[in-house]
Amino acid sequence: MEVPEEREEPSRVLKKLGRREAASEREQRMLRKISDEYKTLEEVFDRRTLFILYKMLNEGIIDLLHGIIASGKEARIYAAETPGGEHVAVKIYLTSTAEFKRGRLKYIVGDPRFKGVSTRAYKLIYAWASKEYKNLLKAHECGVNVPRPLGQEGNVLVMKFIGRDFTPAPTLRERSSLSPWIFRQVMNQMRRLYRWAGLVHADFSEFNIFYFDRKPILFDFAQSVVLGHPQAEEFLVRDISNILKFFAKRGVEVCDLETGIRWVKGK
Template sequence: MLIKDSEHEETVEEVFDRTTVMTIYKLMNAGVIGEFKGVVSAGKEARVYAATDSEGNPIAVKIFLTKTAEFRRGRMKYILGDPRFEGMRLADRNIVYAWAAKEYKNLKLAYEAGAYVPRPIKQEKNVLVMEFIGENFTPAPILKDLPRVTEYMFLQVLRQVRILYRRAGLVHADLSEYNIFYYKRKPILFDFGQAVLTSHPNAEAYLVRDISNVIQFFRERGVAVLDLDTALEYVKA
């Protein structure tokens, strides 16, 4: 169900500042964005809107807030140590732009490696455009909200973690039942801003945390799961 804009009137100015509006106009003029339909997700760091492109195809538009302290407080550890962002000026707005660029680049790596992720379409400043996962502008359910999960689903998710690690050279670094859609019998991983390259100094610790989160969720739902060491061995093999 769409979250109506009227329910978030207090955030409109925060989201659509002048620079963001100009960025959206640029994407509209290029045909990347056609029409906004409504908010589908509202967090401390970003809003995600259901929209269409210029041909009426459904897309998701993620707008990162440029006036939030959340990035500097909690996200710098995922940018520092990433060679793709060495030498970047770390003013607040630049951090947000870098975060949007990082999510786009991570999605591109994952998608091109064959992982189940939203297809990235375009990133401009703090605006990220990607494939919409769901039907009729309603997002697909996330793993947490499914009435039943199975051992097969657990193995499906673990395989995606393996594809990210082995083929894309990525670790999601914040994986849980809250950022995995289950759509058309497939787990689709999202929220890749914090994902790191496997060469990142903390990549192994993040990988252990990701797999532990997945194991814990399925185990608590009564599913037979692999132990952590066996799951890690599978992902890295």
């Protein structure tokens, strides 16, 4: 007697197929994620950058490199430690980015410190990192609240980490409350940067100011220019305008633009 073939119910078959399809999708997502992570590693840690990091390790500038804490189109920032255990931030400018040249030359051309700089991609990025280091160093020496710069080589910049336990300090944008006192603190820092350090930030906004230990700390100085730069005045007016608009939108009473400009210039 022939035994009839046992068949699964259609609903059970559909469930199995659904589970297999879901597992396949998860596997594909994981593979894409791994692929993206490898692409990111290759993009950041090219041969030149690895050589620079190795040199900084040998020179005792850094000892341990931890995970990424911030990411942008032009750079990645990693948490790290010095041989003495100090927490530092390592900013690595991407040498392969196609976005970099666009809009960046105007901040370098006209700066007497960078006359004759090559416009070849990686050399321009090295000059950009050098510019940020020199601007931070000048600002720090003049008493402006900035992350203390510790070293720069090629496309790699090392500076003091602002925050606790490798958690970055909040920016002004991220603060839930602001006050006239904080507004005055920020304006005072801009004034000190202009009058004492002879620099205009050129990208001054709530996104580029930490508020930590009851004081504003300015960062992101690569685009900052000296007062002799042909567009320094234009950048200064834009910086002051950005800050006035931000605080006004958050309900803080601010001065008008002309008064702000006179205050920063000390007139």
